[in-house]
Amino acid sequence: MSGLCGYVATDAAADSGSVKQLLAGMGRTLARFDDSPVCIAAERGGGIAVAASADSVSVHGADGVLVAVWGRPLLNGCAENLAERFAALWLIKGAQACSALSGPFAVCAMAEAGEQLLLAIDRSGVHAMHYQQVRQGVLFGSSAAALQAHPHALTALDPQAIYNYLYFHTVPAPRTVYRGQRRLQPGEYLQYRHGHLQTGSYWQIEYQEQAATPFSELKQQFLATLESSVRRSAGSASTGAFLSGGTDSSTLAGMLASVSGSAPRTYSIGFDVAGYDEMRYARIAARHFGADHHELYVTAGDVAAAIPRIAAASDQPFGNSSAVPAYYCANMARTDGVTRLLGGDGGDELFGGNERYAHQAVLSRYEQLPSALRQVALEPLLFGLAGGLDLAPLRKARSYIEQAVMPMPARLETYNLLQRYGPGEVLHPDFLSRVDESAPIGQLNDCYWQGDGLSLINRMQTLDLRYTLADNDLRKVRLACELGGVDVAFPFLSDEMLAFSARLSPKDKLNGTRLRYFFKRALQDYLPGAILRKKKHGFGLPFGHWLQRDAGLQGLVLDSLSDLKKRQIIRADFIERLMHTLVAEHPAYHGTMVWVLMMLEQWLARSVAPAGK
Structure with missing residues (x-):
């Protein structure tokens, strides 16, 4: 694994020694979670400092130009001399040089001793880039922790970002939890020229909804693209695969067997709780593809042990509980000698x-x-004449219409926990007065209507690529694997697979109400029938169930929520109602909000002053 942090200093008073000293501190912080940090600095009128020690980082410095590229990208199809070739292309094409990079990457390019800076990340947002403009210049890093080690970094929390976390269960880009710090979005770049900062997109997905390619040809293209994506993702690493028993992870396990020519090493998590355990399907896939399969049943005690580690490793509050089973999968893989896992994220x-x-x-x-x-x-008829009749068919019809008349994408948020409770019922009045309650849906609207004129399924796909994947699922899996000590790759998110998906007709994705229509047809002779027919589940965590039965987990949660009350973010009476009434009524549903609040306090306790101080 690798990371990068940097400081472009436009303050003429900054000297080479002080800049390098500041970078050293940032690099030490970055190295807490990244094995091989890369630190870069450029001073006005001075020199350039760089340190790199990771195989996955390509660095080039010559003639006043410095470039660092990290991840596993190709430049115009070639992996050789990445940084040097990108430097030459950047000087000709500017920010659009990023479109020649493919695969997971982040890039930094500097010229004129820091007077010009380019930052960019890959099309899916596998890698991250945080940045902050200050009077002295620009700070940037592949983690917020690296920025926080710099004395010029902003450390005040952003109330709006915390509100967004409670809404989305993560802090979506471009915001970060720190006021004034930002994060690049997928396919986005930042340019800094002579004190002026701007962002833009070098790539956006372009759907070809009218394409009419015969199924046999599409199937051949798909299988070839899948094979090349898995082959490149596996590389020369000791590679295994997550295996939940769903269509995506099962497909990758089978393809890994094909490209490696040996039994794929696969890793599954189970739960001894009815309705949550999917191990049966993982075993079906493992037998079908002859996998060297490894299983672990996670307990409530395992969850309690993992919670502080996940919170401590997170750049900002993160509320996806599936990080826990992913973490234990990564632990199993590392113990088994695996250095990289393939994740099926993106297939849905x-x-x-x-x-x-x-x-x-x-x-x-x-x-x-x-x-x-x-x-x-x-x-x-339904809301007037028959409005007073409490009959099941009429209730169902009224519910259908109430949802159907809501505009998209607000209709997707019908079951959003914060909205269902009501922000005023959840949040302390003083905190609520400092936020814009409409901001989250405003973000969703901006993204959704970028695809105006597209089919419903493709507009929803655009939304999910940003919010479900880049801001949530990819971050979850990368965090879990980083903690577990293994690398991770996502073959379904190769640039070639993104382009293939964009060529599919809307009916190939959703035919009536039949999900994955093309995908399942293309793989019907490849995957076991039981897996093709199963409903999606994945590594869902039975947290609400355990919360009612495990004393150790209860103690951790109650301590966390007791401390959270003192911060005057969440109303104390809501926490009491949540824990003593709502969770008992519906453990799975309301347990999600308990997890989100607990992880907020766990993060705050490690990142800011203790509650009440």
């Missing part, structure tokens, strides 16, 4: 595998009815 989004896609397609049919039928007949 690219090929139409999320249940909400089908649900929204059903709701969208209401909009296609004649307006007279809707507004003159159906709605007056």
